[in-house]
Amino acid sequence: MGQSLGVAVLGAGHMGADHLRRLDRVVSGARVVAVADPDTARAEEAVAGREGVAVRTEVEAALDAPGVEAVLVASPGEAHEEALLAAFARGLPVLCEKPMVPDSAGALRVVEAELRLGRRLAQxxxxxxxxxxxxxxKTLLDSGRLGRPLxxxxxxxxxxxxxxFTSAMLVNSSVSHEIDAARWLLGQEPVAVTVHRPRPxxxxxEGLLDPQFVLFETDGGALVDVEVFVNCGFGYQVRCEAVCEAGSARIGDEHTMVVTAAGGAREEVARDYLVRFADAYDREVRAWVAAVRGGRVTGPSAWDGYAASAVAEAGVRALETGARTAVALAPRPDLYAPARRIP
Known part of the structure; x- marks a missing residue:
């Protein structure tokens, strides 16, 4: 591997363009050498001012461009399976935006393809x-200082x-982040989902069931509730409070600039996820580049991507039927080390 990791970015839309900027200006040790997007004009605009970047309309053509050593997938979710399998076929490590694959059957095919390789390539x-x-x-919960999470x-x-955006996407696109975060924070798997729908x-x-109240039950006996409201109108907010046997801990309260003027005060509220989680994206891509340059793949695995898709799928069924819906997960392969902590 060269001194600087050559990355192909698949997708030049909102997320892809932000990752192109990140790889170019924020993360050291990597350079963009190829971009793929069906919209050539959009891809050309995204790489304007950058020399030596191959622009392609097809995924495989971008992966075969000179200097490609790793892949960042930021295309729409329905295109991820093809991109992941193409990267696997070339032995290229991949950072794939969520959802890994929107449906659990496709996500499981990705897991099975990686299993055939006998090593992890996907984060x-x-x-x-x-x-x-x-x-x-996460550190606080793992320490046990607050007792068992309830x-x-x-x-x-x-x-x-x-x-x-559709009503189902509130679960399988938006709440998929909470699904993974809950699995990671608790070290437990969701076993059932119920979705309640207040008056939109x-x-x-018109026709969008927003907001929704999603309730997960876990195999460790914890409950996880998610208020998802994608048209609140005033800002982007993500919060999480863990209630444990001996205390609670809350994150996500805005610690932003407060402007006081003309007899009043105004606190800034982030307008979207690229603002609220800018530092997290930087840390994520920086960690991925460092791991790949060191010959490793770390972070959330293809199994985590599959689990999130399977739980979200059960959530969509719960939304459609109004009934408590069981989550069915395939057996976890040995390649994916368990991340379980059930006291």
Whole structure:
């Protein structure tokens, strides 16, 4: 491997463009050598001013470009399976944005492909594991100082949803972050999901069931509730409170600039996830580059991506039926070290 890791970025949209900027200006030890996007004009705009970057419309053409040693997948979720399998076929390590694959059957195919290689190549982009507040909460829970975790109360709010957003996507796109965060924080697997639907907000597009209240039960006896509200109108908020036997801990309270003027005070609220989790994304990509340059793959695994898809799938069924829905996970292969902590 060269002195600087050659990365192919798949997808030049909102997330892909941000990662291109990150690799170019924030993360050392890596350089973008290829970009793939069906929209050539968008890809050309995203790499403007950068020399030596191959622009392609097809995934495989980008992966075969000179100097590609690793892949960052930031294309739409339905394109991830093809990209991951193509990277695996070339032995290229991958950082893949969530969802790894939207449906559990496709996610399991990715896991099985990696198992055939006999080694990990994929890291999945659950960036909250790299957020400083989430890491502090994880350290505290693992220490046992607050006793056994009983409940997690989570809030996930967005200013507005994209035009294509559906009621199911509140679970399988937005809440997928809480699914992974809960599994990681608790070391427990969700075993059942219930979704409650209050009267939709007047700010939600016609037909969109927003907000929703999602309740997970875990195999360690904990409960995880998530208020997801993707058209709240006022800002982007992500909070999590762990309630334990001997105390509680909360993260996500905004510690931003407070402006006082004209007889009043105003506290800034982040407008989207790229602002709220900018540092987490930086830490995530920096850790990925360092690991790959050292010949390793760390972080959330393809199994974590599969588990999130399977739990979200059960959540969508619960949304559609109104019934408590069991989560069915395949047996966990030995390649993916368990991350379980059930006192």
């Amino acid at each position: 999945i982009g659950f960036m909250r594991r790299y957020d400083a507040e989430y890491q502090r909460l 409940m997690l109360h989570c809030t996930h709010r967005n200013v507005s949803s994209p035009p294509h 907000s007047s700010g939600a597009p």
